[in-house]
Each structure stands twice: as C-alpha cells, then as structure tokens.
Amino acid sequence: AQSVTQLGSHVSVSEGALVLLRCNYSSSVPPYLFWYVQYPNQGLQLLLKYTTGATLVKGINGFEAEFKKSETSFHLTKPSAHMSDAAEYFCAVSFNAGNNRKLIWGLGTSLAVNP
C-alpha cells in the first residue's frame, strides 16, 4: 500500500540554523510529491511540489526539497531558519494511477524556531 512517513512530529531549531524536515514514501509507481505549510490559525498552503523533471525543487520562502528515488525520500530543507518559519509542515504524495487518485498525507511535523 502507498504511504507517507514524516520522521519527527516535532523539530526545534535555532534561528539561522539549517532546517531539515524528513519525508519518505512507499510506492510501486512514480509519485508526485508535495510539501504544504500551515501557519498558526490558517489553512494549508503549497510550499513546493515535484512532478517530473529536475529532482531539486525550489519553493516559496527559501525552502527546497530533493526527490531521491533510490531513497524514496523528499526531504524539505532551508539553509537558515527564520522565526516566521515556525509552523506545521505536511508532506503529501499522489500517484499517477487513474482518475480517482487522491493525496496521501503525512501526519505533519511541527517546526519550532528558537531565538
């Protein structure tokens, strides 16, 4: 069965430090991969997505993610954390397997940024 795993439900970093949020998926077919962010008291918004082509994807607010097929991973990174990055981050996957496909969501990672 297809699934998404986000390692670490809570991650804490210092302001200016590297942000690394992990996402692994399981699938027998090529995936489409997404990262969404949820700021406090808001809905989710798309950070970035991988569909085809270049495996390093750049998103909003300085975030990027790299699709590694051999590792079935799509980790989210940012070189230098800002206080405003504190939020909940969700990894999601869909698969090109018919018209009734839906997004499969990870459980989310809460990012705290310490001054």
Add this chain to the structure above:
Amino acid sequence: DADVTQTPRNRITKTGKRIMLECSQTKGHDRMYWYRQDPGLGLRLIYYSFDVKDINKGEISDGYSVSRQAQAKFSLSLESAIPNQTALYFCATSDYGTGGQETQYFGPGTRLLVL
C-alpha cells in the same frame, strides 16, 4: 478576497445537534474536499467531490454527509454531533493537472467544539 472561504470560522454546539459547515470557492475548480484535522493525526479525508454529480466517501465519512449545491459550493453536515467530532475542519479545492499534478487550495478552517 479569499479564493476558498469557510463559514462559520468557529462553532460550539451540543451533542445531538445538527450543524452545517459551508465552503465556497471562486477558483472555478471542479474538485472539492472536506478534511478534518486532529492533533497528531494529520489530515483525514471525509468526503470529496470531483464535480457536482460526483460525490465520494473518504476514509472517515461515518457521521457526516455532504451536499454539492453548485460547482462553487460544498457543504458538510453533522447530522447528530458527538464530542469526538470536535476538530478543525478544512475545505479544499483542486485543479486537475495531467497525470496527478493537482494542487489543493485550502480554506482557513472551521474550529468545531461539540459539548
């Protein structure tokens, strides 16, 4: 103006009451979704609709019903609310890219408390 709106934003109700959560979108998308979010459980799909005449159950549809009144409107009803339906509810829409490249756009959420 927001592309996806939800009303009400907050609601307190009592066990056994029927309530309706409403979602409207101006994005012109055919696909709409209802999710609930609970701490530690991520997003769980309640119902989804690929067009006005196509409504499907998600993974946790028991106790809920929906109505797709028009392309732009998708309502979620709790026929007889119970306390474990206390959660944050999100409506989302999506464009349908080829091969699964759809991106979901979320409303701001409705925070529901069932006493």
